[in-house]
Each structure stands twice: as structure tokens, then as C-alpha cells.
Amino acid sequence: MTSDLHRTPRGTADILPDDQPYWDWIRDTAREVTRRFDYRRIDTPVFEGTSVFVRTVGEGTDIVEKEMYTFLDRGDDQLTLRPEGTAPVCRAYLQHGMHSLPQPVRMFYIAPIFRYERPQAGRYRQHWQFGVEAIGDPNPEVDAETIHLLWSFLAELGLQDLSLRLNSIGDTVCRPAYLDALRAHYQPRLGEVCDDCRVRYEKNPLRLLDCKQGRCQSAIADAPQISGLLCDACAEHFAGVRSILELWEIPYEIAPRLVRGLDYYTRTVFEIHPAVERSQTALGAGGRYDGLIERLGGRPTPGVGFGSGIERMILNLKEAGIEPPGVARPDVFIVYLGEQAQRKALGLAAELRANGLSVLAPTGSRSLRAQFRAADTSGAPTAIVLGDDELKRGEATVRDLKTGDQSSIPMDRIVDALSVSSQS
RNA sequence: GUGGGCGUGGCCAAGCUUGGUUAAGGCGCCAGGAUGUGGCCCUGGAGAUCGAGGGUUCGAAUCCCUUCGCCCACCCCA
Numbered sequence: 001m002t003s004d005l006h007r008t009p010r011g012t013a014d015i016l017p018d019d020q021p022y023w024d025w026i027r028d029t030a031r032e033v034t035r036r037f038d039y040r041r042i043d044t045p046v047f048e049g050t051s052v053f054v055r056t057v058g059e060g061t062d063i064v065e066k067e068m069y070t071f072l073d074r075g076d077d078q079l080t081l082r083p084e085g086t087a088p089v090c091r092a093y094l095q096h097g098m099h100s101l102p103q104p105v106r107m108f109y110i111a112p113i114f115r116y117e118r119p120q121a122g123r124y125r126q127h128w129q130f131g132v133e134a135i136g137d138p139n140p141e142v143d144a145e146t147i148h149l150l151w152s153f154l155a156e157l158g159l160q161d162l163s164l165r166l167n168s169i170g171d172t173v174c175r176p177a178y179l180d181a182l183r184a185h186y187q188p189r190l191g192e193v194c195d196d197c198r199v200r201y202e203k204n205p206l207r208l209l210d211c212k213q214g215r216c217q218s219a220i221a222d223a224p225q226i227s228g229l230l231c232d233a234c235a236e237h238f239a240g241v242r243s244i245l246e247l248w249e250i251p252y253e254i255a256p257r258l259v260r261g262l263d264y265y266t267r268t269v270f271e272i273h274p275a276v277e278r279s280q281t282a283l284g285a286g287g288r289y290d291g292l293i294e295r296l297g298g299r300p301t302p303g304v305g306f307g308s309g310i311e312r313m314i315l316n317l318k319e320a321g322i323e324p325p326g327v328a329r330p331d332v333f334i335v336y337l338g339e340q341a342q343r344k345a346l347g348l349a350a351e352l353r354a355n356g357l358s359v360l361a362p363t364g365s366r367s368l369r370a371q372f373r374a375a376d377t378s379g380a381p382t383a384i385v386l387g388d389d390e391l392k393r394g395e396a397t398v399r400d401l402k403t404g405d406q407s408s409i410p411m412d413r414i415v416d417a418l419s420v421s422s423q424s
Numbered sequence: 425g426u427g428g429g430c431g432u433g434g435c436c437a438a439g440c441u442u443g444g445u446u447a448a449g450g451c452g453c454c455a456g457g458a459u460g461u462g463g464c465c466c467u468g469g470a471g472a473u474c475g476a477g478g479g480u481u482c483g484a485a486u487c488c489c490u491u492c493g494c495c496c497a498c499c500c501c502a
């Protein structure tokens with residue numbers, strides 16, 4: 001706190017060693033769950049050409065309009081730090097000709113995301129997302145599959161009482177008609193709704209349904225719902241998704257006003273929220289994006305996926321009192337008395353490490369008492385004592401730090417003795 | 425981007441309303457407790473120009489202004 005010059009930039013954070021077990025656990029769980037669904041990992045660069053995002057996320061969206069970290073590099077290329085995960089994966093799909101692979105191509109990523117936003121709990125300027133994309137298959141089974149994957153992942157972490165909200169926002173066939181109906185509904189009411197909604201009316205009518213202003217609620221209440229105006233194909237698709245979720249016994253609620261902030265979504269959209277709600281709590285969200293690849297210049301190609309925020313998961317895990325699996329502790333702590341013994345101890349440490357053990361030894365010369373205190377706080381189950389007595393006898397004292405039992409073991413048998421006991 | 429709350433050693437935190445000797449306490453860290461032994465306990469130590477900058481005053485952590493950061497709501501989103 002002494003200096004405010006050198007600290008993490010606003011909205012970013014260090015992930016300290018104490019928190020790493022959460023991250024390891026979440027990444028391990030992501031790898032395990034994606035394995036069960038046969039999704040394979042992809043990593044894309046932290047930055048892309050700006051147009052990758054402008055073309056897909058949408059010109060008028062908040063992300064593109066005011067949240068991207070965009071810069072010119074020394075060669076005058078305009079680049080943008082990845083503000084979302086889907087577009088880069090689709091870009092990679094196109095760039096590497098993945099349409100010639102069996103469809104859909106199932107991929108996942110664990111990657112940092114950057115958005116220039118006002119930070120608050122659960123919202124940062126750099127955060128990490130675990131996401132999956134299934135590209136090249138238009139069928140509702142795939143929508144349901146990605147939802148199932150996310151649901152399983154969160155359940156695996158022990159997060160309870162999640163709620164899945166589901167909606168269909170139609171496609172290029174039926175959405176324009178719906179937007180017309182929505183505008184027609186709002187036009188006579190523009191005088192009574194909030195300023196933001198008047199902007200939404202022009203820019204992004206779908207978001208009108210999401211307004212929380214009191215004065216706008218009556219307009220929302222009797223606004224037409226997309227579900228009534230879906231075209232036959234979209235309605236059938238949506239019914240398909242729902243019936244598979246029911247088959248898998250994944251509880252969901254239809255959220256007729258659920259829309260998303262990115263332009264590329266079509267048909268299925270969904271969010272998963274935790275039991276205790278605050279304002280920044282969607283744990284994961286996604287949907288179908290059948291027009292996205294085309295916007296990037298490819299042939300029309302369907303796709304569906306989700307992104308989920310790792311920091312938010314950790315927030316929720318901590319609030320729920322859920323702890324990651326046990327932290328790794330050293331196997332052995334070597335204490336020594338005297339210079340000669342120290343050299344012997346350092347040699348032994350190297351030998352034990354070469355045999356796969358995690359070994360800690362004090363530096364410099366500390367009192368035996370201090371060394372044992374350090375051994376205790378290190379969490380090592382075993383201490384080895386090397387001193388004059390031991391050196392003379394060619395033995396080491398091995399102490400069980402749980403029970404306090406000690407025994408002498410010949411130096412040439414130490415490695416074997418400890419390797420065996422640490423395996424139990 | 426808008427509105428509100430907060431900011432004291434690594435962490436938690438008293439004090440600030442009623443400005444005044446060396447800025448409590450706890451945790452953690454280091455050392456010692458008759459010299460080869462931990463976890464409890466006891467003693468001691470290191471560590472803070474009280475987020476930063478400026479102002480008012482004989483004197484400010486305590487009052488005023490600015491600024492930065494964190495948190496909450498809006499907005500948006502994972």
C-alpha cells in the first residue's frame with residue numbers, strides 16, 4: 001500500500017498461491033467434464049484483428065462501442081484484446097478449414113477475457129472464462145449437449161440450487177417480424193419509458209424487455225413475446241432442445257425476456273444463475289450463433305456454445321463454503337545442526353527430490369527449535385534430523401511429526417524408506 | 425459512464441463525532457524460554473510518514489478540497 005505507482009491495473013488482480021488450489025481444481029474439472037463430452041482444447045491468441053470482434057459481436061453493442069481494449073501496434077495493425085471467447089474460435093475454425101472435419105467440431109478453451117468496464121464484485125477488466133463451442137451442426141441435440149456440459153461442470157464443483165434460464169430469440173426469418181411487432185408496441189409509449197429505452201428502441205429493441213426501470217415495467221408486461229412469433233423451424237428447434245433437457249432431467253425455466261448483449265445469437269439463448277443472486281452473478285451463459293461464421297466470411301455454418309466466468313465460480317464456491325481438494329504439502333522437512341550436516345542435508349535433499357519426493361530444508365543456520373517450528377508449519381508429515389551424532393553413525397534420525405515417534409535409519413536406506421512411506 | 429459507502433503495519437482492526445505526549449489490540453512473521461527437537465504457552469523484536477496530494481491550524485489519522493483504489497446499485501455482462 002506504500003506505493004500506488006506499482007500495483008495491478010484497475011479491475012485486474014493477482015492470483016496468489018493461496019487461491020491457486022481453486023484455479024487448479026476448476027481447470028481440472030473443466031478438462032474432466034469436457035473429456036466426457038469429447039470436447040478438445042483450443043487456445044487462440046490473446047489479441048486478434050479488431051474486425052474479428054466488430055463483425056461478429058456487433059457494431060452497436062456495448063462491448064464493441066465502449067469496452068474493447070483496442071490498439072495500434074508498431075506495424076499499424078489494429079488489434080483488440082479478446083473481449084469474448086466465441087469469435088476467435090470461429091475464426092480458427094475458418095482459418096484451419098475445420099469444415100472438412102467431422103461435424104460438429106467440439107472445442108473448449110480456458111482463456112483470459114478483457115473488457116474496459118467499471119469493476120465491481122464479479123466484474124473485472126481481465127477475467128477468465130471456461131467456454132465450449134460446437135461448430136457445424138444445427139440440431140437441437142447440440143444445444144442441449146452444451147447446456148448439459150455446463151450444468152454437469154457446475155454440479156461437479158458442488159454448486160447447488162442453480163437455475164437455468166432458457167429462451168429462443170428466433171432467427172433471421174422470424175426475428176425481424178418480432179422486432180417490428182415490438183417497435184409497434186413501444187412506439188405509442190415512447191413518452192412514458194426511460195431515456196435508455198428510447199435509445200434501445202432505435203438500437204437494440206430486444207433489450208427493451210430487460211429494462212429494470214419502474215416506469216418501463218408496464219410497457220414490458222404487455223409487450224409481445226417472441227415465443228408467440230417464432231417461425232415453425234425455430235419453434236420446432238426450441239421444442240427439441242426442451243425435450244432433450246427434460247429427458248436428461250435438467251430443470252429449466254423459460255425466460256421470455258432473456259436476450260443477450262451480443263448480436264450474433266440466434267434461436268437458443270441461456271444463462272445459469274446461482275441460488276443467491278446479486279447483480280453480477282450469471283455463472284455461465286451462451287446460446288446458438290448460426291450466422292457467426294458467415295459474418296467472418298465463411299459459408300453459412302451453425303454453431304452453439306457458452307462462456308462461464310471462473311472468478312465468479314470461485315466467488316460462489318467461497319460463499320457456499322466449498323473448498324478445493326487438499327493442498328499439496330512437502331513430504332519431508334530436513335533439519336540439521338552444523339555446517340557439515342548442512343552439506344549432507346543439501347545432498348540428501350537433492351537425492352530425495354530426484355526420487356520424486358517434495359523436500360524442504362531450512363536455509364542458513366537456525367536453531368533446532370526454529371527449524372522444527374518451520375517443519376511444523378510446513379505441514380510435512382516427516383522430519384529428518386542430521387547432526388554430529390547422526391553423521392558419526394552414518395545414520396539419520398527420522399521423526400514422525402504427527403506421533404512424535406523417532407527412529408534411526410542408515411543413510412543409504414533413507415531414500416528407500418521414505419519413498420515407500422510417502423506412497424501410502 | 426451515473427449515483428452512494430469505504431480506505432489505519434502482510435491480514436483483521438481500535439481511535440476519527442468532542443483536532444494535542446512515543447497510533448491500541450489480535451493474527452501472521454522473526455528471535456529467545458540454559459545450549460539436539462515442533463504443534464499449546466510465556467517473553468521480546470521487526471514492521472504504518474494512518475491510500476495519495478494539497479489546504480485549515482501553534483498542532484490532524486481525526487476538519488476541508490482534489491485524486492486514486494476497493495465495495496454496492498444502475499448500466500452491461502461471465
